[in-house]
Amino acid sequence: MHIIKVDAIDSTNIFLRDMNREKSLDKPVCVVAHEQLQGKGQMGTTWQSNPGENLTCSVFMPINDLDIVHQFYVSMVVSISVYETLESLLLPKLSIKWPNDILSDRSKICGILIENMVNNGRLKGVIVGIGINVNQQHFDNLPLASSLKQILGKHFELDEVLSILLEKLQSRFAILTPANFSFIKKTYESLLFRKNKPSTFMDVKGNSFVGIIKDITTAGKLQILLEDEIIRSFDLKEVKLLY
Template sequence: MHIIKVDAIASTNTFLRDLIREKNFADPVCVMAKEQLAGKGQMGTTWQSNPGENLTCSVFMKINGIELNHQFFISIATSLAVYDALNAFVVPKLSIKWPNDILSDRQKICGILIENVVKNGSLIGVIVGIGLNVNQTTFNNLPQAGSLKQILGKHFEIEEILQTILINLECRFEGLTTSNFDTIKKQYEDLLFRKNKPSTFLDIEGDSFVGIIQAITNEGKLQVLLEDEIISDFDLKEIKLLY
């Protein structure tokens, strides 16, 4: 895979999207930055990362044969690829916090942001933004954040981790076919943080309630068993799982 290395840019996702507008990439391409000045997270949040200590990158992947209404399977494949890579480094107690945060025990070590590339109403590619805490050991006002160095007690080579993630990303995307949807969905659901355990959520009004994660829908909604024995579906804007 072609890798573009930069020192400091606003956002690897934005940089790569602008690059795609200029060039018609036929193959995957990765942009890796030592420092992001305005890294993006889910729901418009920012990603906090000390320069040179973590992996901040974005990867353009071509998509064929997947409809927009099945786009969450791209998120599934990406989450599983990062899980596979971190599992290779023997990171303990890995799980996926819906929709695509990667945790070690209860510590968030990786965030993923996926942006679609659409042409004439069809999904032709995605930009996968990955922020992985590697060697950073202090996080301001982020009690749930953790890093590989904190967890495993040693320094990591960021480029080695990047190469492992890219290999697994290409492998998972090669298997991203409609005939494989049920298989990867089950793999994803089996790794869900707090699955089958009573958990506390916040609704859109900020009120808390207790529910039990059951599964996800094909559209990526979280299915939660509520106290009245009814399973309700929630999208990302409607619910927040508390640690």
């Protein structure tokens, strides 16, 4: 995979988006930043990362003509890839907090942001922004954030983590076809945080309720078993898991 290393940059996702607009990328490309000034997380949040201490990168991956309705399978293979990367580094108690936060026990280790490249209702490629907390020791006002170094007590080479990550991404994207959708979905669901355990959630109105995560729909909605034995599907903006 072609790797581009930059020093300080606003956003690796924006860098790759501009590159794709200019060159119409058709092969995997990775942009890695020593410092990302305006890194973004889900729902417009800011990703906090000290310069040179964490892995902040974006990867363009071409996709072989998937229908846009199957876009959550991209999120699933990315989440599985990052999970497997951290698993290979022996991080304990890993899980995927729906939709795509990677946790070690209850601590957030990685954030993922995916931008789809769509043409006539078909997915032609994606830009995957990934921030993995590697060597950072302190996180301001983020009590649930942690890093590889905090948990395992040793320093990691960022290039080593990147190499494993890119290998896992390419391996998983190679099986991103409708024939493998069932396998991908089962793998993802098996790694879900709090699956089949009573958990507390909050809805859009701020009301809390108890439910049990059962699985997800093919569109990526979270299916929760409620107290009245009804399973209800929730979109990302409709529910928040309160650990």
